[in-house]
Amino acid sequence: MDLLNNHVSIRKFQNKEISDDLLKSIIYSGTRASTTGNMQLYSVVVTKEAEMREKLAPMHFNQPVAKNAPVLLTFVADFNRFSKWCEYNNAEPGYNNFLSFTTAAIDALLVAQNVCVAAENNGLAICYLGTTTYNAKGIIELMELPKLCFPITSVALGYPDENPDLTDRIPVEGVIHNERYVDYSEVTIRELYAFKEGLESSKQFVAENKKETLAQVFTDVRYKKADNEFFSQSMLEVLKEQGFLV
Template identity: 35%
Template sequence: MFNLANTHRSIRAYTSQDVDDNLLNDLLMTGLRSSSSGNMQTWSVIVTRDEAQKQKLYEAHYEQPMVLQAPLVLTFCSDVFRMREWIRVNNSKQSFDDFLGFLTGAVDAVIAAQTICLAAESQGLGICYMGTTWWSADDIIKILGLPQGVFPVTSIVLGHPAEDPPLRDRLPLELLVHREQYHILTDAEIKAAHAARERSAWARYNANEELREALAEAGITKVTDFYTSEYKYSKELHQRVSEMLAETLKKQGLWL
């Protein structure tokens, strides 16, 4: 398990080989057995195989080719709808239609997703998470027919790898792990801790001729410039998506 976790790579290219139904069910069962707040299991996963549905998801996920290449797209959702329906049919006092209900289900959904990903990788399959689930939550809700109380949290593509990419760099452990209390780094510590990652990331960007030319044209000379530029995670993007998420949570009955 240590080796499996420490050698994870996101796979973005897949063969045409399908994933056997029995294997898929075994993988989904590992998600079912994952830790869950209060054992309420307020999460759901939508399994997409249909090519027409995948085409819609491809467009929602900013036309990432892996959505069409991989045989499966799994969309994990915070789901208090099912819990509230159970409460309703038993004529009990309602709850969970609020932000805490959403967050509780969101955490459960991500725990289940990661369990399934580890199980899939143990069987030689590849996976890749799609952060664009947040960016297009409103569209994904329509595509998948999600009722009030259900909200997409994360998505993965799943299939047989058609690539063997190298391990990506990670930050030093001491940047993420704090002992007893949070440690705020000095400016010098920040620069030293990020130096290796900046070098490897900049080299990777410049290895792509099209990206290298775009960065030069935009006057981007640092990795941090790139991260907050229009090519990556600009403030304008964050503001627009944040406003959409807040509005969509309200529509789904999951706000304050």
């Protein structure tokens, strides 16, 4: 519990290599995650070479962590491998659809989180890169991913070279619903987000971006509607190209 409760994202890593045995062990722990029907609908692409990290960096909006981490793991929703197994055994696969993509995406994310916990349990640190799906097409081309494969998330991995404070979270009561979903009143919303809004770092964030509220930083700067619509359309097009949408 302490390991989970003290998790922080690390963006600065020591210049220290991760042994192949340790990396394989960590990924093995990932494969012990729950998986739909025991089909294991995922693959993990390991990137260690500096040249390849340089090529991947633009896909992650040139975040320094994407280039500076000793290892970058790309978790792929993969129905290619299972479909080939079906075909080689006189079984007709029917996985070229959105439900199958969603199933494989869930499998890949479960594995990714297991890998992260295993890594931290071995003294390593991690940082999720939420940019993977934004530029999926470029990653697919660079990694030569076949049809029925789609990159879901990436994780920077290495030995930590910083010790940041815990990131704020809304109270756990704010995410728990007993038996049925109870919608949030304005009073409840303001109570849940009061601590986050009151942090000095949040106030500085608002001031730096010349906004009135922290919420406006998210809607107008960080995760804008126009960007969401653009990348949504791009993602749908790539899913079609990869065979998950007709």
